[in-house]
Amino acid sequence: MIHTAKYEADLHCHTTESDGVCTPAQVVRQAWEVGLKAVAITDHDTISGWSEAEKAGKQYHITVLKGIEINTDWEGREVHILGYALNANDDNLATRLSELREKRVQRIKKMIGKLSQCGVDIAFEDVLKHAEGDSIGRPHIAQALIEKKVVDNVHIAFDKYLKIGRPAYVPRNKLDPAEAIRIIRDAGGVAVVAHPGSFCTAQEISQWVKVGLQGIEVFHPENSADDRWRLTKIAKQNGLIITGGSDYHGHSVKPGINLGDWGVGMNVIKEIEQRSSIFFQQKD
Structure with missing residues (x-):
């Protein structure tokens, strides 16, 4: 259709x-x-x-x-x-x-560190390759987690790790x-x-x-x-x-x-x- x-x-x-x-x-x-x-x-x-x-x-x-x-x-x-x-x-x-985008990068790196504390090891480069443009965000971490077979989809990545109140969340x-x-x-x-x-x-x-x-x-x-x-x-x-x-x-x-x-x-x-x-x- x-x-x-x-x-x-x-x-x-x-x-x-x-x-x-x-x-x-x-x-x-x-x-x-x-x-x-x-x-x-x-x-x-x-x-x-x-x-x-x-x-x-x-x-x-x-x-x-x-x-x-x-x-x-x-x-x-x-x-x-x-x-x-x-x-x-x-x-x-x-x-x-430009300042906001740089702060996005710093935030993503902190979230990767928190994921490591949870036993989930991904590198910044694993996330960066999913960001084709110049603005990086949590969905790119989610895509890296899917690629590493940590989660099955973006929704689960946010619900388990990335949204407010979850272990890898870092305030913006x-x-x-x-x-x-x-x-x-x-x-x-x-x-x-x-x-x-x-x-x-x-x-x-x-x-x-x-x-x-x-x-x-x-x-x-x-x-x-x-x-x-x-x-x-x-x-x-x-x-x-x-x-x-x-x-x-x-x-x-x-x-x-x-x-x-x-x-x-x-x-x-x-x-x-x-x-x-x-x-x-x-x-x-």
Whole structure:
């Protein structure tokens, strides 16, 4: 059975430049194959996939929205901030992202050390070879564990070793949501809180709006129907853009998640462009 996108635009996709299994060009091609009109490349802490994706977008006549996902910590929880329509030539953005990626490397090495204490011996090189791009993360450790036949799949790797509360977990760099929002806004982009589900309160989102948050990812596989209703209400109360995406990584990383299963209409692309300072500069 041929899969067909349920939406026009999927605004949350990962590639081999971070922890996805498809190259930026392959993601764009797949988006075309399933009937999407637009796709956002939102790799973790890197923008290195933008150029390849844009070239593929021209080839397949698909709008490619340049994005990013920055992982943060907030009161013991992970909060992810998406950025859209940023300035690729912003020096501060490049510097901050480079710092975040280096801290990712340090974290991975600490996690490898903890795995060793658990009797699981893998080398940094075993993990690095699964990271085709310049952003390394826990899914790459999971893939190394699968290769070494320590676990059968990514889910088990996280559940047994890598997620919060498990023996090999190491807290990430203590970047908070407000700082991630400022990084995105300073680069001319639009900041959106990713898949907030039931764990982000209206008060927290309102607090982030004060420092520049501009949208909420309402349509996402981790958001329940009740979550979507509540988040839509919060978005309307705060004048926020309602976004959505599949959080596509590839089936070996996130089984059952297809491009275009979650998303929004093309009108949301226009809303994002209208709030991006880069868009306005280009129109001057």
